[in-house]
Amino acid sequence: MRKSERFRLFIEYFTTHFPEPKTELTYSNPYELLVAVVLSAQCTDKRVNQVMPALLEQFPTPEQLGAASAEDIFPFIRSVSYPNNKAKHLAGLGRLLITEFGGEVPSSIEELQRLPGVGRKTANVVVSVIYNQPAMAVDTHVFRVSHRLGLVARSAATPLAVEKELMRYTPTELVPKAHHWLILHGRYICVARQPKCVICPLKEWCKYYADVVSKGLLVESPKLSKRKSSPKMDDLGTT
Numbered sequence: 001m002r003k004s005e006r007f008r009l010f011i012e013y014f015t016t017h018f019p020e021p022k023t024e025l026t027y028s029n030p031y032e033l034l035v036a037v038v039l040s041a042q043c044t045d046k047r048v049n050q051v052m053p054a055l056l057e058q059f060p061t062p063e064q065l066g067a068a069s070a071e072d073i074f075p076f077i078r079s080v081s082y083p084n085n086k087a088k089h090l091a092g093l094g095r096l097l098i099t100e101f102g103g104e105v106p107s108s109i110e111e112l113q114r115l116p117g118v119g120r121k122t123a124n125v126v127v128s129v130i131y132n133q134p135a136m137a138v139d140t141h142v143f144r145v146s147h148r149l150g151l152v153a154r155s156a157a158t159p160l161a162v163e164k165e166l167m168r169y170t171p172t173e174l175v176p177k178a179h180h181w182l183i184l185h186g187r188y189i190c191v192a193r194q195p196k197c198v199i200c201p202l203k204e205w206c207k208y209y210a211d212v213v214s215k216g217l218l219v220e221s222p223k224l225s226k227r228k229s230s231p232k233m234d235d236l237g238t239t
Contacts, residue, residue, distance in 0.1 A: 001205060006150050007169040009205050014181040017201075021180035023129055026052060030105035030130045031062055031097075037125050038089055038117040043081040051077050062103045065094030089117025107131045121159065124179075134175035136163045141186030142179065148190055150207030 014021075024045040027033040032052070039048045055076040059065040065073075070087040077083045077090075093115045097103055105126065106112050112123035124137035136142075138159035146152045152165040170178045189196045195208075203209040211217075 001150070001207075003151065003169060006205060006207075010149065010151065010181075010202070011171070011174060011178070013201060014177070015174070018181060018184070019177075021177055021184060023125075023180065024184075025049065030126070032056060033130060034093070034105050034112075034115075034118075034122075034126055035065070035090060037122045038093065039077060039080050039086055041081070041086070041117075041122070047080055051080060059094070062094050062097040065090060066096075066098045068094065086117065092116035093118070105130065107133075109135065124163075128176040128179055132176055134167070134172045135179075136166045136170070136175055137179050138163045138166075139183065140192070141190075142166075142182040144192060145182045145186040145190045148195070148206060148208035149202060150205075 023033075025033065025036040025040065026049045027036055035055070036048050036052055039051065055073075058076060059068055059073070068091055070084070070091045073087040073090050074083055077086055080086060096115055097105070100114070101111070106115075107127060107130075109120065109123040109127055112118050112126055113120065118126075121137045121139060124135040127133040128135045128137060138146075143159060143162055146162055146166060147154065147156070151169070152162050156162045156165050166178065166182075167175065185202075186192075189200050195213075197203050197206075197209050197213050200206065200209070203213075
């Protein structure tokens with residue numbers, strides 16, 4: 001099956017059954033989403049949603065976050081992954097939002113990546129969710145599911161390579177939705193270990209199902225190329 005046909009079937013299914021997918025992070029404004037996405041690096045949305053209310057009660061605006069130290073922030077996020085680094089990132093992020101962006105969350109990927117703790121994936125999430133721009137954030141779910149379904153080549157071994165292939169074949173107006181479709185499918189059905197192929201509505205054309213499951217084989221999903229960790233922890237963790 002050609003890649004274009006797989007994309008057609010993928011889009012056909014999700015536009016019919018899940019026409020309006022949403023992020024599972026809880027937020028009410030761009031600042032809150034930005035903070036939540038930074039915290040979600042290599043951490044679950046469920047955990048982030050648990051810590052956000054107390055954090056926002058203490059630091060409800062960029063001004064208050066920017067006036068805080070990492071030590072002030074740490075107690076509120078101690079239960080997320082890498083709390084020390086994330087506390088430092090949030091303190092720096094708050095300060096830069098005030099000094100460089102007038103307290104507003106930037107709307108461009110390039111400007112967002114200037115903020116501490118914000119790599120390409122986080123920036124893509126923010127511009128996609130808040131500003132409805134055609135940006136494809138690639139986390140572990142998107143990376144895994146797009147390979148298993150056969151939407152991207154096995155040789156696409158980095159998040160950027162996967163992002164470029166997905167962007168090439170996804171209609172521009174559907175890119176923000178496709179990001180959520182892939183994440184949610186990976187979170188609840190096409191899970192990392194023991195994917196739920198029995199109940200998967202996409203298995204009839206899924207490459208992984210045809211090449212592996214239907215033949216009784218077991219192989220690992222394509223893995224990311226080894227690379228040094230980014231100081232921004234850009235964030236192939238869950239979102």
